[in-house]
Amino acid sequence: MSESANHSIYFVPGLQRGLRVLEILGAAAEPMSLSDIAREMELSRSSAFRLVYTLRYMGFIKEAEQKNTFTLGARVLNLGFAYLNQLPITSIARPHLAALRDKTGVSTHLSVLEGHDVLYLGSHQARTGFVSNMVTGTRVDAYASAIGWCLLSSLDEAELAAFCEGLAMPAKTEHTPTSVAELRARVDQVRADGHVFSRGFHEPGGSSVAVPVRDHTGKVVACVNISGPDSGFDFDRIDTFYVPETRACALRISRELGYGGPG
Amino acid sequence: MSESANHSIYFVPGLQRGLRVLEILGAAAEPMSLSDIAREMELSRSSAFRLVYTLRYMGFIKEAEQKNTFTLGARVLNLGFAYLNQLPITSIARPHLAALRDKTGVSTHLSVLEGHDVLYLGSHQARTGFVSNMVTGTRVDAYASAIGWCLLSSLDEAELAAFCEGLAMPAKTEHTPTSVAELRARVDQVRADGHVFSRGFHEPGGSSVAVPVRDHTGKVVACVNISGPDSGFDFDRIDTFYVPETRACALRISRELGYGGPG
DNA sequence: GGGATGCGTTTTGCATCTAAAACATCCGCA
DNA sequence: TGCGGATGTTTTAGATGCAAAACGCATCCC
Incomplete structure (x- = not known):
């Protein structure tokens, strides 16, 4: 794993981690809680909190039926199918x-x-x-x-x-x-x-x-x-x-x- | 525009901007250069450079046939598809x-x-x-x-x-x-x-x-x-x-x- | 030819984002 | 009921991402 290793000074870690959150949620069978995500990414809960906060605000993830758990939001679909269309x-x-x-x-x-x-x-x-x-x-x-x-x-x-x-x-x-x-x-x-x-x-x-x-x-x-x-x-x-x-x-x-x- | 306005101290700007890069590339009919992206986002070229660097490294965008222009990469497709499957x-x-x-x-x-x-x-x-x-x-x-x-x-x-x-x-x-x-x-x-x-x-x-x-x-x-x-x-x-x-x-x-x- | 423009990239000091730690809740269990 | 642990949230010192400016390199155009 650990695709990080942030080789370059040009890396934007927040972006890399946020995208990993999306991929992890995409791979997960069930909605995940903040702590689930933090554990999976080996990240502090506070950092995971900020990523989730941002992604939720933007509509890339959304709260599942059960409180405080998250799944991918509809906005990710636009990305994938924009790719397919072009x-x-x-x-x-x-x-x-x-x-x-x-x-x-x-x-x-x-x-x-x-x-x-x-x-x-x-x-x-x-x-x-x-x-x-x-x-x-x-x-x-x-x-x-x-x-x-x-x-x-x-x-x-x-x-x-x-x-x-x-x-x-x-x-x-x-x-x-x-x-x-x-x-x-x-x-x-x-x-x-x-x-x-x-x-x-x-x-x-x-x-x-x-x-x-x-x-x-x-x-x-x-x-x-x-x-x-x-x-x-x-x-x-x-x-x-x-x-x-x-x-x-x-x-x-x-x-x-x-x-x-x-x- | 400007969906930013970074309301909260919890925002991760790098993540927000990187996702906007993906959406802008998805909406674009043609591959875009670094400067195109920077202009479209009203962002400095140096910042756009760092976002593009990160996204390219991760496979979410890739260089188009013409040098120094970019399109969405195959990895974004997995996200959209994961959403549908869920x-x-x-x-x-x-x-x-x-x-x-x-x-x-x-x-x-x-x-x-x-x-x-x-x-x-x-x-x-x-x-x-x-x-x-x-x-x-x-x-x-x-x-x-x-x-x-x-x-x-x-x-x-x-x-x-x-x-x-x-x-x-x-x-x-x-x-x-x-x-x-x-x-x-x-x-x-x-x-x-x-x-x-x-x-x-x-x-x-x-x-x-x-x-x-x-x-x-x-x-x-x-x-x-x-x-x-x-x-x-x-x-x-x-x-x-x-x-x-x-x-x-x-x-x-x-x-x-x-x-x-x-x- | 030359200077002007636009590009991708690098540098660097300052602003700000990060994450440890503290805090506040909640839940299960005896 | 009260304790223990796990969770979501806030605080804050300090690490670090950010963008202005500079750089080198193309290309263009008179």
């Missing part, structure tokens, strides 16, 4: 995708589900060799794409059924699922593995690793994938390098979106 | 709202009264078509909203008068009540009907059904509503389907809160 997932993802491209040497992409399509939001092209033709704004059918299976992987039975309702599923390659049951099997596989590695699904001689990105509710909101010609991959290191790196990249983006679950 | 009503209502969404095919929302605002606590979006822009954390003026009228419907004469005290009521649309008497008429109507059906009150081409949720004392504590574009509704079945389903959903939530009165 969240362009593309700008959050950009540096991570660039880093993944530099580390793996192959092209990286971010995509989301738009209706029944996978929509490419942005790419970072490999610096050498083959250049993917998947550019920003491209759409492909979700049911027929490994990325699509990733994007559908947080849907439950009913939601997946609704997605498939009235959906024509012509076979595009030998890998294309052509029924709801087959699609569900693919999606379940993603859920179990946490990623998809595909070789030659879309184009002969091309491979790809795709991993879901989740938001603060755990819902899949986007997909990170790397792709390139077989010549760009070292196939001995798929499981030891490409997959873990891509997963780590997706997790970093998920964390910035507030995802708190397991990797 | 409200028992949100977890009680969640499955019911999801079921109502599945049954009606349109988006469902839960909201409460916060001061003079309607505060949206959670939504379940329709699976297809139009997606509402009313998302969690959104606030709208209660007097000017059908949901607001629901939330005010258990207030008696005196409480409603107190609510209106000093309240400016500019007309937002032709449906907006602009006097206490008009607002009271709306609220009385909700009390008599037990629900509100509105068409085009907020946005042209959008419709909504709102129903109050009551706690064990019979007091209105929240509001369930369904909303969507006119194209998402079957207008022949408003009274025979949408209204009774929404009422049934609200009643189920009320029952779980201990409400024993009539539906």
Whole structure:
């Protein structure tokens, strides 16, 4: 613990402590008293009193039903959702995708589900060799794409059924699922593995690793994938390098979106 | 402005200012520089520097792409989310709202009264078509909203008068009540009907059904509503389907809160 | 080129925020 | 009832956060 250690003379301890009060109250299952807070923070009651006084006055915490105990106030909600509203997932993802491209040497992409399509939001092209033709704004059918299976992987039975309702599923390659049951099997596989590695699904001689990105509710909101010609991959290191790196990249983006679950 | 005026000797100014920095960054459309923040807060740059230093170190704000400008960081999201999770009503209502969404095919929302605002606590979006822009954390003026009228419907004469005290009521649309008497008429109507059906009150081409949720004392504590574009509704079945389903959903939530009165 | 402006950062003396200690309540228990 | 301990609040000496001023560095503009 003790994230303090006030390294710098520029620190404002009152601010740091006040925010810790908010986080502690947020993590607590029940309303806390002044003394509870002071104990938890290893702080004098008088100091805790001043922090609580200020936070209560500002509406960031409020008295619970039981006298002299406190919970978070509605005003904290504004902060969290102001953050969400100004969240362009593309700008959050950009540096991570660039880093993944530099580390793996192959092209990286971010995509989301738009209706029944996978929509490419942005790419970072490999610096050498083959250049993917998947550019920003491209759409492909979700049911027929490994990325699509990733994007559908947080849907439950009913939601997946609704997605498939009235959906024509012509076979595009030998890998294309052509029924709801087959699609569900693919999606379940993603859920179990946490990623998809595909070789030659879309184009002969091309491979790809795709991993879901989740938001603060755990819902899949986007997909990170790397792709390139077989010549760009070292196939001995798929499981030891490409997959873990891509997963780590997706997790970093998920964390910035507030995802708190397991990797 | 100046919500300061540091009334009490117990105030922690550093905390108050730091939280204002977060709110200002949350309200800002673009990343702000240190000087922007100092100007906005009417504070010396050196003080702003110390606040920004502390907040950045803690992860509550982060540098934007452009050097020396800042936006909210992911850590603020945890606060808002913690607040939502602590409200028992949100977890009680969640499955019911999801079921109502599945049954009606349109988006469902839960909201409460916060001061003079309607505060949206959670939504379940329709699976297809139009997606509402009313998302969690959104606030709208209660007097000017059908949901607001629901939330005010258990207030008696005196409480409603107190609510209106000093309240400016500019007309937002032709449906907006602009006097206490008009607002009271709306609220009385909700009390008599037990629900509100509105068409085009907020946005042209959008419709909504709102129903109050009551706690064990019979007091209105929240509001369930369904909303969507006119194209998402079957207008022949408003009274025979949408209204009774929404009422049934609200009643189920009320029952779980201990409400024993009539539906 | 130069001087003017605006920026982020550092310094520093003074004002003020902090926290130990004292005080005032409250509660449980015998 | 009276004691013991825990709580919320106030006081106050002294540590320390604050902001004016200074600094160094960009950028701009005639």
